Amino acid sequence: MRKSVKRTYSRYTEEAIRLLANLIRSARIEQKLTTQEVADRAGISRSMLQRIEKADLRCEIGAVFEVATIVGVSLFDTSQSLTTIRREINRSNEKLSLLPKAVHKAHKVVDDDF
Amino acid sequence: MRKSVKRTYSRYTEEAIRLLANLIRSARIEQKLTTQEVADRAGISRSMLQRIEKADLRCEIGAVFEVATIVGVSLFDTSQSLTTIRREINRSNEKLSLLPKAVHKAHKVVDDDF
DNA sequence: TGATTTTGACCTATATATAACCCATAATCC
DNA sequence: GGATTATGGGTTATATATAGGTCAAAATCA
Numbered sequence: 325m326r327k328s329v330k331r332t333y334s335r336y337t338e339e340a341i342r343l344l345a346n347l348i349r350s351a352r353i354e355q356k357l358t359t360q361e362v363a364d365r366a367g368i369s370r371s372m373l374q375r376i377e378k379a380d381l382r383c384e385i386g387a388v389f390e391v392a393t394i395v396g397v398s399l400f401d402t403s404q405s406l407t408t409i410r411r412e413i414n415r416s417n418e419k420l421s422l423l424p425k426a427v428h429k430a431h432k433v434v435d436d437d438f
Numbered sequence: 439m440r441k442s443v444k445r446t447y448s449r450y451t452e453e454a455i456r457l458l459a460n461l462i463r464s465a466r467i468e469q470k471l472t473t474q475e476v477a478d479r480a481g482i483s484r485s486m487l488q489r490i491e492k493a494d495l496r497c498e499i500g501a502v503f504e505v506a507t508i509v510g511v512s513l514f515d516t517s518q519s520l521t522t523i524r525r526e527i528n529r530s531n532e533k534l535s536l537l538p539k540a541v542h543k544a545h546k547v548v549d550d551d552f
Numbered sequence: 553t554g555a556t557t558t559t560g561a562c563c564t565a566t567a568t569a570t571a572a573c574c575c576a577t578a579a580t581c582c
Numbered sequence: 583g584g585a586t587t588a589t590g591g592g593t594t595a596t597a598t599a600t601a602g603g604t605c606a607a608a609a610t611c612a
Contacts, residue, residue, distance in 0.1 A: 326601045337503040340513040346530035381500030389451040399454040416460035423467045440571045
């Protein structure tokens with residue numbers, strides 16, 4: 325079953341996505357690409373691109389990142405480069421392999437009376 | 439109408455999201471938070487969080503960013519700070535106001551014969 | 553080791569996002 | 583100014599993501 329979904333977002337989340345949307349729109353216009361062109365290249369509809377540029381929080385992250393990549397907005401602005409990001413992935417994989425697989429909370433106290 | 443959607447993604451998009459997912463999972467475990475706890479705080483289901491940590495490209499960007507924020511993974515690693523990101527938004531707004539509102543391609547050449 | 557909890561993988565019903573339209577207006581260019 | 587194109591804002595049918603559940607296996611800890 326699925327309950328009606330009404331999400332709330334932190335300020336930081338909202339503004340991060342707002343910034344990303346603005347950067348995408350700027351980059352698109354600077355490169356003189358129409359919304360239709362970018363949408364086609366990204367394999368999405370024009371209406372979807374419009375939502376992305378309006379910072380709609382419910383767009384698929386894959387679509388947003390793909391558009392960003394196409395117009396040249398670097399995610400993780402550490403690096404635009406694929407090799408660098410791969411290095412980071414490897415590091416995070418190593419780290420993950422060292423961390424515990426599950427997080428256990430302290431056992432519930434059975435002693436409820438006092 | 440809606441056509442069946444089969445997306446393709448660039449390598450960079452895939453790996454950027456892979457990295458983000460790894461960072462989220464690492465941070466969650468380091469802070470000894472269970473999947474259920476984080477899901478609750480983010481207002482999403484546990485199954486959704488699982489997809490996020492598996493780098494599923496079709497999750498809502500808002501949900502992903504919210505989880506990242508909750509476990510302390512900074513988007514735009516320039517800054518974890520809200521004020522810095524706001525400054526960036528303002529700059530991008532100024533920039534956008536100076537850019538043309540629409541991108542026009544050269545007029546179609548009516549002269550088709552040669 | 554045994555008790556307890558977390559996780560991952562699945563399933564289902566339904567709310568919702570999506571592509572693909574259309575149209576009016578705005579923006580651009582000559 | 584006039585012609586042309588881009589954009590924004592709708593609408594609709596349908597594919598799909600989602601919440602919420604179950605269950606077995608894995609992981610943790612005493």
